[in-house]
Amino acid sequence: MEQNRTSLIMIFGATGDLAKRKLFPSLYRLFSKNKMDKFAVIGVARRALSNEDFQRSVKESVISALGNKENLDEFVSHFYYQSHDVADSSSYVSLRKFADQIDENYELEGNRIFYLAMAPEFFGPIALHLKSDGLTDVKGYKRLVIEKPFGHDLESAKELNQQIRSAFSEKEVYRIDHYLGKEMVRNIEVIRFANAIFEPLWNNRYISNIQITSSETLGVEERGRYYETSGALRDMLQNHMMQMVALLAMEPPISLTTDEVRSEKVRVFRSLRTFEGEEVKQYFVRGQYGEGTIQDEKVPKYRDEAMVDKESNTETFVAGKIMIDNFRWAGVPFYIRTGKRMATKSTKIVVQFKDIPMNLYYQPEKMLNPNLLVIHIQPEEGITLHLNAKKAGGHLDAQEVKLSFANTGIHAMNTPEGYEKLLYDCMRGDATNFTHWDEVAYSWAFVDKISEAWEKTKAEFPNYESGTMGPKAADELLEKDGFFWWPVTDLEVDICK
């Protein structure tokens, strides 16, 4: 793997929310840990700013995210700004000259990272201009980092991919899924493939079901316009949730190279059972939040949010039962749910093992608690294994005990932010935790069938109160299979101690 961390990083959308909240603080953390070699950053956006104004705003972003830090002035001295309308062809030529000059001044060896932190309609045109106006004509590496959403459906994603691929090869495209930068999402494969006790049990003989919950308490905030065209299915399920499914379900790769890991994930996507038309109802549930109370505050219903249609049919919640039709997973449901304005902010994976054949202990007429492996993605990070053991002092009464590991204290403080890890990977040329086009395409093909079915009918929205765990139908989805959602709030208790 390439390890040259010398680079000119060009951020398109450098005055935007993502750049300020995530990218600048992450770059600072890499700088402060000496994880970058020679570097310079050119920020690009329309508004007129001097280099000094821009450096001041970068400094403020870092302070607001991380507090006052050492060597901030030295850090921001690497930042430059170019006012540039990406929709206007004429200004790319001056951008190229500016980039060449900075490249020479900092001896950046012609290595370039183009980070597109802008609205998605600009992704394709920028990529084409970067090539046609010579910005990609460099002697070093060139990489394109592209934010979500990658298209709106399979058709639009294909079109976008074609535009991008006419300027960059697949190996040069880094499609960001920020969940792949989360510490515990990256830990899934280590937990699975580095423990003798899990991998032999990781199949339909021993696992009864897997549940992935990613709940948010926030509503749609200022993103009503975007969210109306997206909904929870496209915003969260098509990318983050499906990536977690793939990591949980994939076969052990031959090695940890980018190509091997990606090809195992793609095999999972190829094994997804697709649901169409009327069938969708049996496997997927949609919801939209109504009014309610979150942390003692009254919050409005989705249809009353800014830039949202009063009759909106957009889902802010989705729950689904995913079936992977391969030898390992046949018959094991992967239940997933995600939504806004839910009771708690939490992302957790619960792997529920099958019941043992009989209970010899206390109340033998009842089944023992099933063994669970809980992977706590956020806000707390860790793993908990739920077992049954003898009650101290009792006769042979069994009770549930939990073995927990929490990423707390020094570990948590040193845990790099998702974007920091992803930027670092990109600089080193490691694309393992970015999504390959094939993953994107299969995932859209799966999701498109669901949205097609949903678009044909008007849903009875709102159907869940803000501050709850979603509509009743999401509980019924599991109940009809004899399961229930493990309550994510109860699972939190031990790990937070």
Ligand SMILES: NC(=O)C1=CN([C@@H]2O[C@H](COP(=O)(O)OP(=O)(O)OC[C@H]3O[C@@H](n4cnc5c(N)ncnc54)[C@H](OP(=O)(O)O)[C@@H]3O)[C@@H](O)[C@H]2O)C=CC1
């Ligand atoms: N914000 C977040 O937390 C997340 C964002 N994303 C994705 O990141 C991308 C950026 O999002 P976000 O930062 O929130 O968006 P913002 O709307 O906050 O920022 C957009 C940026 O684009 C610039 N811009 C707009 N039009 C032009 C133009 N014609 N030419 C040059 N610059 C232009 C704006 O600056 P100016 O007005 O000065 O031109 C601004 O810097 C999106 O794809 C989003 O989906 C993904 C995950 C999370």
Ligand SMILES: O=C1O[C@H](COP(=O)(O)O)[C@@H](O)[C@H](O)[C@H]1O
């Ligand atoms: O990509 C997105 O993710 C966030 C949730 O991310 P998290 O890291 O806070 O779990 C979500 O709010 C947003 O709508 C979506 O676009």
